[in-house]
Amino acid sequence: MRVVWLWAALAGLLAALTGPPGAGGPLSLAHAVIREHPEIWSGAEVVQGERSLVIGRPGGAQGGAGAPAGPGLAGLSGLAGLSDLARRADRAALTVARVAGPVRPLILVPATTDQAARLAAPATVSGLAAVAGTDRVIIEPRSFARLTDAGRDVVLAHELTHVATGAAADGHTPKWLIEGFADYVGYLGAGIPVPTAAAELAAEVRAGSPPAALPGPSSFAAGSARLAQAYEEAWLACRYVAGRFGERALVTLYRESMRSDPRTALGRALGMTTEEFTAAWREYVRSELS
Ligand SMILES: [Zn+2]
Incomplete structure (x- = not known):
């Protein structure tokens, strides 16, 4: 210093x-x-x-x-x-x-x-x-x-x-992956329990309203009604990838997404379709936050 x-x-x-x-x-x-x-x-x-x-x-x-x-x-x-x-x-x-x-x-x-x-x-x-x-x-x-x-x-x-x-x-990579990846790295070693870090989303899950789809770009706009939840959904999507497939697979998904369309990137990095990935992420959100 x-x-x-x-x-x-x-x-x-x-x-x-x-x-x-x-x-x-x-x-x-x-x-x-x-x-x-x-x-x-x-x-x-x-x-x-x-x-x-x-x-x-x-x-x-x-x-x-x-x-x-x-x-x-x-x-x-x-x-x-x-x-x-x-x-x-x-x-x-x-x-x-x-x-x-x-x-x-x-x-x-x-x-x-x-x-x-x-x-x-x-x-x-x-x-x-x-x-x-x-x-x-x-x-x-x-x-x-x-x-x-x-x-x-x-x-x-x-x-x-x-x-x-x-x-x-980067005008190409899906916003949920850009923000989720940044939060994945951000929360590494922070020692903050998942339901605490994702408090707003946890409240919705406990109330019986789990998310249906990955957040789109407008969900991350300033003033968005579910801005906090969008970041939490994105974070958990990346946390799910790292937990199930390993951190390198998350990095591979990010790199693939910078040059391919999202469906191709998911297929190449994880061997999953968009529908399979969304379903697995929804189940992960429920299990982490219920
Ligand atoms: Zn960010």
Whole structure:
């Protein structure tokens, strides 16, 4: 862990982020990120972890204008908060690398929700604690600060999985597989019981309304009535694959789905039709959540 420094002046920050000649990687990317939105990063701090680079505002993560500064919002601001985030991102990157491939996280921690929205555009941060771009993770400070320690680790591993798989530029893979795979990696080792992590879906199953079909793309749209359930359904679909066929089969399914239609991918990776897979997933959801 290396604290790069606190720069009062943006020029100093940019100068200090200049790496060796011709160097790519997180430092030169950070340089570009700051140049894109200098008004957001004036006076920013940069913390370099073993694998991660975190850029944040010293007084950041207070949740935006008018947000109450409750005890849960204090954990992100200042060097201690950013260093904690770098440590978590380093750990998450190790887990992600083992399953989904190498990733060198660049984590952006703007001071307000509005700034997070500007950094994430055209993607939305509404209802999310963080959002992944092609090469970076943008923290929505207000939502992220409300998470527990375990929740922060899950979210970071989830978003870093998206970065490792190129999800932001993937217009082909089914949304349930993109989100389910990221949650599969996110929850690895979290020690959170399935009915707790999938509480909303568990309530529906116990009430006699188990899901009928895998969630479609619209189920994951911001403001969707069953947004939480869609993520839980997707997570359990991937957890089912890893549990029955092994983790490599889940990775194979993901890779096949990036280049084939869903039916072909399921057939090649698991030897199942879409109907067989849906039926087996529904039974798995019932048995895990009843
Ligand atoms: Zn996601």
